[in-house]
Amino acid sequence: MIVPEEVANTVSERYPTLFSPIRIGPKQAKNRVWMTAHSTQLVKDHNFSQEHIDYYAERAKGGVGVITMEAMAVHPTTQPYKGKVFAFEPAVVPNYRKLAAAVHEHGALLLAQPWHRGRETSGKVNRLPVWAPSSVPCTVYREMPHVLTEEEIRELVQGYVLSARYAAEGGLDGVEVHGLAHGYLLGQFLSPATNHRTDQYGGSFDNRLRLVLEIIRKTRDEVGPDLIVGVRINGDDGDVEGGLRPPDWARIARAIADTGLVDYISVSQGTYQDRMRIYGAVPVEPGYEVEATEQIKAVVPELPVVATGRMTSPELAEYVLASGKADMIGMARPLIADAEWPNKAREGRDSDIRPCVGANWCMAAIVNSPLACVHNPSVGQEKTLGVGTLSRTATAKNVAVVGGGPAGLRAALVAAERGHRVTLFEKEQELGGQLRWIVKANTFREWGSIVGWLSTQLERTDAVVKLGTEATADQLVADGFDAVVVATGSTPLRHGWSMNHPYRWREGADQLPGFDQWNVITVREALLDEAQLGPNVMVYDDTGSRQPVVVAEYLRERRHQVEVVTTLPQVAPDLEASRDLQATHRRLRRAGITFTTDHEIGGVDEDRVRLIDVHTGEEQVREPVDAVVLILGNAAQDQLLHQLKGRVEVHGVGDCLSPRRIFNAIWEAELVARAL
Known part of the structure; x- marks a missing residue:
């Protein structure tokens, strides 16, 4: 979404609407920045961990008003991987209390998000049948589901009830009923594309809505009037035959609001048949979900509505709120990229916000490991790498960093922030390394913000940057550097042979x-x-x-x-x-x-x-x-690294060690620079 120029030019540095308080049912949020739910893979034994506490506390300290924790299973049949919290088990209560204490210390509200994936999963992990309203497989997992019986539906409802009960006992501020959005189980009941039932839960609009309203009613009964109850819905399923489009979701939103049992509606988009509406990697434009969300807001004016969908800048967030398109701004990836996004925006330090570039490394990381960001090394490591953990060195060194790609820039920045005297050498006339290639394609132009942010931050230090200068081993030794970080990257192979040979x-x-x-x-x-x-x-x-x-x-x-x-x-x-x-x-x-x-x-x-x-x-x-x-593939440019061995303290980072990914380059640079 492009912010109109006349609006952009009048937005104050403090973004007055974004940082104004708002009433959400029985509670008040200190501002309108809402950290929406997202998987972390920090789960241990189906429960929250200390890493979770550190992760959410960091975002609360960073200034968010509300946090919805990651989706939590209401039943054993919703386990796409082992790293899922069982919200229906009482073991979550003590950890809820720890989480709530850590988040409340910084004035943020904290909500649970009970949910069931329905057909959008498999039984590989839990070895149980996949549950769905009808036997229609998911286009991603392709496993034929078991059709829920009415007895199993009652079991499902009880899972939501227990999840609400334990959220209340754990001292949380409320519950966000999930499963309606993203084509998950409750959304499967709502959609004619996936609900082919002929009983009381299928057919007519009211029948397809029956289960959703029953869960909302019993959730409210369980938590009472003093806690928040909200729902996460779609604004648009996408271009799916028989799927729900914005007018359908507006009707659903109005029906939910008519119960008088919910305090807000959070709006997202997409199903696994149109996944980019959920995850919005580049080139999906910032604010792409706002138009559909505005239609929801129009039919439920009495309820706070949360807008999501690549809400990457405070300028965009302020525009959406000030123009009445929504009441709160939901974001996940921008807060993964920078836990201090709200504080920096509120203080007018927009250029210091580490940008989310839509690379979706956060999604790729959780396939086999905990959550990570392509250029924020502290994600999931808040205790050791988070805000306030970078200490000044007791003994400043004269440090050379050779190579101005992401690895070299990160190493130079961290070393300079620690108080070392840093000189960065780049043989090209521009910084950026291989990112200079990627951003040539318009589709991936946003990725250039990684280099842009690092360069801007480095300019604010005392580091010296020498472009068009190729550093040699003899010269580095002769110049008396105490330590050298080699970030010389890699070059493309051209021998022609595939990995099959x-x-x-x-x-x-x-x-x-x-x-x-x-x-x-x-x-x-x-x-x-x-x-x-x-x-x-x-x-x-x-x-x-x-x-x-x-x-x-x-x-x-x-x-x-x-x-x-x-x-x-x-x-x-x-x-x-x-x-x-x-x-x-x-x-x-x-x-x-x-x-x-x-x-x-x-x-x-x-x-x-x-x-x-x-x-x-x-x-x-x-x-x-x-x-x-x-x-x-690429060949590591490691000659300088080997030439310096034994002559000076030397460290290799990034592709010169082994050609890999931007994340690895920045991660290694962070660790090496902290250890200098």
């Missing part, structure tokens, strides 16, 4: 035939316009990463015909973890980019490319191919 990767082996031609280039050369490309370009990928997507879109924007060829069964499968695979494939295919999977290049002969099926060995020829862009 490890023997060919040995030093001194020949390139694949034709890969020394002028029209066979690397992703760097393509994105930095360092090569002349004809109309037909082949992007060849052996990594499964985001790079082929970036370069393919960049070239298509410049009117090239683009074919992506990959050795893998799918183009860019790594994007499944960040939840934007489906949306990205749709965007590229609609742009006219073609995909060829399960093939490797056998050779290039001028404008002819020979492709080989990796399973059958069958060959086919593409011609004319005016250029081939290679994405085969």
